[in-house]
Amino acid sequence: MNxxxxxxxxxxQLIADMVEPSSSVLDVGCGDGALLQYLWKTKGVDGRGxxxxxxxxxxxxxxGLSVIQGDADTDLKDYPSDAFDYVILSQTLQATHNxxxxxxxxxxxxxxxxxxxxxFGYWRVRMSLAWSGRMxxxxxxxxxxxxxxxxxxxxxxxxxxxxxxxxxHVERGLALNGKGRPMGVNATGAxxxxxxxxxxxxxxxx
Amino acid sequence: MSATENISLPxxxxxxxxxxxxxxxxGVELGPFPFAYQxxxxxxxxxxxxxxVCHALTGDQFVAETHxxxxxxxxxxxxxxxxxxxxxxxxxxxCANVLGGCLGTVGPKETDPATGKPYGLNFPVITIxxxxxxxxxxxxxLGIEQLFAVIGGSMGAMQVLDWAARYPERxxxxxxxxxxxxxxxxxxxxxxxxxxxxxxxxxxxGGDYLSHDTTPRRGLAVARxxxxxxxxxxxxxxxxxxxxxxxxxxxxFGFDADFQVESYLRHQGITFVERFDAxxxxxxxxxxxxxxxxAEFGSLPAAFxxxxxxxxxxxxxxxxxxxTPESRAVVHALNAVAANVSFVEIESDKxxxxxxxxxxxxxxxxxxxxxxxxxxxxxxxL
Numbered sequence: 001m002n003x004x005x006x007x008x009x010x011x012x013q014l015i016a017d018m019v020e021p022s023s024s025v026l027d028v029g030c031g032d033g034a035l036l037q038y039l040w041k042t043k044g045v046d047g048r049g050x051x052x053x054x055x056x057x058x059x060x061x062x063x064g065l066s067v068i069q070g071d072a073d074t075d076l077k078d079y080p081s082d083a084f085d086y087v088i089l090s091q092t093l094q095a096t097h098n099x100x101x102x103x104x105x106x107x108x109x110x111x112x113x114x115x116x117x118x119x120f121g122y123w124r125v126r127m128s129l130a131w132s133g134r135m136x137x138x139x140x141x142x143x144x145x146x147x148x149x150x151x152x153x154x155x156x157x158x159x160x161x162x163x164x165x166x167x168x169h170v171e172r173g174l175a176l177n178g179k180g181r182p183m184g185v186n187a188t189g190a191x192x193x194x195x196x197x198x199x200x201x202x203x204x205x206x
Numbered sequence: 207m208s209a210t211e212n213i214s215l216p217x218x219x220x221x222x223x224x225x226x227x228x229x230x231x232x233g234v235e236l237g238p239f240p241f242a243y244q245x246x247x248x249x250x251x252x253x254x255x256x257x258x259v260c261h262a263l264t265g266d267q268f269v270a271e272t273h274x275x276x277x278x279x280x281x282x283x284x285x286x287x288x289x290x291x292x293x294x295x296x297x298x299x300x301c302a303n304v305l306g307g308c309l310g311t312v313g314p315k316e317t318d319p320a321t322g323k324p325y326g327l328n329f330p331v332i333t334i335x336x337x338x339x340x341x342x343x344x345x346x347x348l349g350i351e352q353l354f355a356v357i358g359g360s361m362g363a364m365q366v367l368d369w370a371a372r373y374p375e376r377x378x379x380x381x382x383x384x385x386x387x388x389x390x391x392x393x394x395x396x397x398x399x400x401x402x403x404x405x406x407x408x409x410x411x412g413g414d415y416l417s418h419d420t421t422p423r424r425g426l427a428v429a430r431x432x433x434x435x436x437x438x439x440x441x442x443x444x445x446x447x448x449x450x451x452x453x454x455x456x457x458x459f460g461f462d463a464d465f466q467v468e469s470y471l472r473h474q475g476i477t478f479v480e481r482f483d484a485x486x487x488x489x490x491x492x493x494x495x496x497x498x499x500x501a502e503f504g505s506l507p508a509a510f511x512x513x514x515x516x517x518x519x520x521x522x523x524x525x526x527x528x529x530t531p532e533s534r535a536v537v538h539a540l541n542a543v544a545a546n547v548s549f550v551e552i553e554s555d556k557x558x559x560x561x562x563x564x565x566x567x568x569x570x571x572x573x574x575x576x577x578x579x580x581x582x583x584x585x586x587x588l
Binding site: 079 | 516518537538541542543544546547548549550551552553567570571573574575577578579581
């Protein structure tokens with residue numbers, strides 16, 4: 001654990017803060033491995049990653065991280081139950097084909113799950129659809145409807161409802177603004193569902 | 207006579223199986239027998255920096271030096287040396303000639319102590335596991351408790367997987383490159399073509415050609431030509447040769463090597479005969495055919511149950527001999543036991559041979575993975 005301590009995006013920092021030192025983590029959709037690298041360097045976390053893009057995988061492995069090319073929808077089923085302390089899904093849920101199955105597998109593989117996602121209930125998104133009558137394109141959701149990888153958007157309320165249906169207990173929740181900073185509103189409340197641009201939840205099996 | 211005889215080889219050769227013979231999968235007990243290996247770099251004080259390189263079917267222990275027979279540079283010279291991924295300033299690199307080989311380690315061309323004549327087909331059929339057992343005896347001999355890494359491509363990757371499955375506590379990191387946990391039907395089929403070519407050569411003499419002072423050159427050359435095609439990709443062959451003619455302006459309407467690709471393959475065949483023993487080719491291809499980790503351990507995940515080893519699998523996009531799904535099957539098995547595994551597929555159009563060639567991304571991934579492992583193991587720089 002030597003070398004320079006890396007700095008990471010604010011929303012990743014908030015996820016990292018939810019992880020206990022020296023724990024084991026599976027980061028699903030780990031991108032270039034920034035979060036795993038940070039968790040290893042600062043908390044001695046035993047991390048693994050799955051990433052769809054080969055470029056991301058190769059960059060991660062070049063940095064000494066344990067990452068495989070794989071897909072959250074199809075490859076989580078291979079992992080045994082309770083294999084990790086945390087399974088993390090950061091800004092990826094909305095791009096999966098079957099979000100409920102993905103969450104189900106995460107809850108099975110990890111003792112805790114950490115999920116971050118863009119909130120489709122955010123007021124600007126609602127306004128965009130209400131006033132222009134077009135699918136919203138914002139700084140954090142920059143894709144047009146026809147080329148977006150995001151096929152399963154949800155609101156915070158949708159997510160909290162699903163978690164309850166799946167018997168997952170919300171241990172912590174953070175409502176975040178567009179810059180990924182916490183907003184100091186109750187993350188499961190009605191206000192967060194309107195004001196927050198994204199959210200992070202720490203879940204465990206109830 | 208075989209060209210590989212009566213040459214003083216660089217490197218070292220020890221006697222294994224002297225006290226306690228090596229029990230082979232076929233039931234035969236072998237020993238004492240010569241085992242040749244080469245090393246690069248220095249073993250550190252606590253013997254924690256050793257990397258075992260496992261060579262492929264027709265490779266040998268001369269990883270990073272001019273080959274004593276062919277005069278060509280080492281087969282993984284671009285990977286091995288100061289500042290390279292297999293950094294000889296940092297790691298102690300060991301590569302042994304496999305059991306059944308023909309460059310110093312006991313194989314069918316060596317003398318059978320029981321008869322005083324070359325083994326020929328009296329040499330026992332060996333397996334990938336037998337090769338690994340012999341390498342483990344070498345590690346014991348060198349007093350190395352745990353290898354920092356075991357790495358190899360193709361048949362070398364089979365040995366790496368076998369090492370990790372058989373001696374998990376003796377391996378910190380395993381890097382199977384362009385390999386598989388079993389030899390596919392298609393691969394067995396190609397090997398059978400090669401073996402039949404050798405055995406159809408009348409100079410083979412039922413495997414006893416050394417007594418007849420000859421060697422099945424044509425058969426072995428044809429075996430090599432057929433195999434060589436499987437190491438390349440269609441794209442690579444086309445780029446290199448296309449339909450270009452060899453030293454001529456027009457087709458000759460005969461069966462001389464009109465095309466460059468024919469001339470190239472013939473050259474590959476002829477030069478191979480100079481450095482390889484035909485019976486060794488039979489035995490080693492057989493060992494690959496027999497390899498099936500899942501069959502031995504009951505299932506592939508069972509082979510890696512509770513494994514403490516850190517894995518990095520590498521495949522190449524255009525490799526159709528050991529295609530990516532073979533590596534992916536191993537990754538899935540390792541995931542099923544929550545092993546620490548990395549897996550990269552390198553974009554290359556050079557086919558199976560890509561693992562031997564200078565592929566910058568492969569080099570960087572390998573260097574990065576080893577660096578990460580060194581950090582996790584607390585392996586200090588020398």
